[in-house]
Amino acid sequence: MSVKSDVIIVGGGVVGAACARELTHAGRSVVLIDDGTISGEAWRASAGMLAPQTEAEEGDHLLELGLAGREYYATRTEELSAATSVDIDLFRGGILKAARDAEEAEMLKRRVGWQRQHSHHCDWLDPVEMREQWPWLGPTEGGLWAPGDGSIDPVALVKAFRADAEARGATLIGDRIHRLDLQPDGHVLGVTGSSTYLGDHVIIAAGAWSGRLDGLPRPISVEPVRGQMIAIPWPEEALPGVYFGYGIYVVHRAGEMWVGATMEHAGFDNAITPAGAGFLLSSVSKLFPSVAGTEPIRQWAGLRPGTPDGLPIIGPEPRAPGLWYATGHGRNGVLLAGITGVLIQQLLADEPPFEDISPVRPDRFWSW
Ligand SMILES: Cc1cc2nc3c(=O)[nH]c(=O)nc-3n(C[C@H](O)[C@H](O)[C@H](O)COP(=O)(O)OP(=O)(O)OC[C@H]3O[C@@H](n4cnc5c(N)ncnc54)[C@H](O)[C@@H]3O)c2cc1C
Structure with missing residues (x-):
């Protein structure tokens, strides 16, 4: 067929x-x-933070893209939920990143400074202000407060995107694709799994598995980066929210504290490990001392699609007209998914993209 x-x-x-x-x-x-x-699908494992300001380094191309990504959800949530009746649990209450020592405090102060110079709302809180506002946190040397950052439920988001696309006529098929098929002149013909699918355009959005299809014109610079997470009960005294510190982050979800995440190069091995849980538990106990000694309710892992420069790969494959890449979103694929959809739509329609996409062009890694 x-x-x-x-x-x-x-x-x-x-x-x-x-x-x-x-x-x-x-x-x-x-x-x-x-x-x-x-x-190991990354979206099932993801924490769902929308944290462009908390995570960005100075001069980082991810900041502008990430802010656009965050804005996408702020403006589309009502529309998505009205169309699909799925609650994607958008939280826009801000993210705090606590500094564990003086060195980290200096780095975060610089981050606050340059973000403010670029007119982004971001504050530095000294240790006294931190203790007043978040008395349940462990000792800190201050913190970065990004009031526009937040989180979303990634599993609900995928459900909503799929349902909305289906309601607009998309056909959803469960199949594993093995091969990209090209015409003799190099144009895209389609893909093959247990059936053959013919199309004018093919978009590779297979996450960490994007490079595993036969027939690709060249290797894709995407490798799996394993992330392990644990869930523990949310401590009663603490205000639900999203917090970074001591090398980890926590997200409030349905009464639980989701703690993440490791960054491991373990190939396609999606196993959870005692060392992963141990690292997360010991770090979260420093950020939230009251959880020390708590046992995880659950532990899970997923494979992020990582690229050498940490930026996604979005755009056309010149060797195969009709072939597009939308992959390599690493740690930020939930944040960037919506605007990746917008960019891909604009590129296929030959419209000027709303953002400068040169930092994410697929050919930045190719010297041949
Ligand atoms: C522990 C963890 C925490 C994270 N936290 C955050 C966060 O807080 N904020 C954030 O923005 N991002 C976060 N991420 C990253 C984010 O989850 C990923 O960047 C994002 O999910 C990538 O989306 P994707 O669709 O490219 O890949 P995936 O989510 O992995 O989806 C790829 C899909 O392709 C399918 N597929 C693969 N190969 C084939 C094939 N041959 N045929 C058919 N289907 C195929 C898979 O079944 C899968 O459903 C986190 C990731 C992890 C692992």
């Missing part, structure tokens, strides 16, 4: 599903293909 469409998306995780949503809203016919059985 073969299915023909305008656009085929390989991978229906948060990035592929967002692309499907934006393309169907622009009137494209879309087939969204997701395996559904792969262990």
Whole structure:
């Protein structure tokens, strides 16, 4: 059997599903293909933080993209929830990043300073202000407060993107794609899994698995980066929210404290380890001393699609007209999924992208 469409998306995780949503809203016919059985899909493991200001380094290309990503959810949540009845649990109450020592305090003060110079709302709090506002935190040397950052429920988000795309005519298919098929002149023909799917455009949005398809014109610079997380009960005395400190972060979700995350190069091994849980537990006990000795309720892991420079890969493959990449989102794929969908829609329509996409162009890694 073969299915023909305008656009085929390989991978229906948060990035592929967002692309499907934006393309169907622009009137494209879309087939969204997701395996559904792969262990380690990043979106299922993700904490769902929207933290462009908390995470950005000076001169970081991720900041502008990330702010646009955060804004995407601020403006689309009502529309998405009205269309799908899915609550994506958007939290816009700010993120605190606590400094554990003087060195980290200096680094965060610099971060606050240059963000303010670029007119982004961001504050530095000294240790006394920290104790007054967040008395349940362990000792800190101050903290960065990013009032516009927040979080979202990534699993609900994927559900909403998929449902909205489907309501707009997308076909959702459960299949594992093995091969990209090209015409003799190099143009895209389609993809093959247990069936053949024909399309004018193919978007590779298969996360950490993006480079594993046969028939790609060249290797894709994406490698899995394992992230382990644990959940513990949210301590009663602490205000629900999102906090960074001591090398970890915590996110409040449904009464639990989700603590993350390790960054490990372990290939496609999605195993959880005692060392991973141990690191997360000992670090969170420094940030929230009252949780010391708590046992995890759950532990899980996922594979981020990591690139050498930490930026995603978004754009066309010149060797195969009709082939597009929307992958390599690393630690920020939930934050960036929505605007990746917008950028992909604009690129396919040959419209000028709303952001400068040169930092994320696929050909930045190619010397041949
Ligand atoms: C522990 C952890 C915490 C994280 N926290 C955050 C966070 O707080 N904020 C944030 O912005 N990001 C976070 N991330 C990163 C974010 O989850 C990823 O960047 C994002 O999920 C990448 O989206 P994706 O769609 O490219 O890949 P994935 O989410 O991995 O989805 C890829 C999809 O493609 C499918 N697929 C793969 N191969 C095939 C194939 N051959 N055929 C068909 N389907 C296929 C898979 O089944 C999967 O559903 C976190 C990640 C981890 C692991």
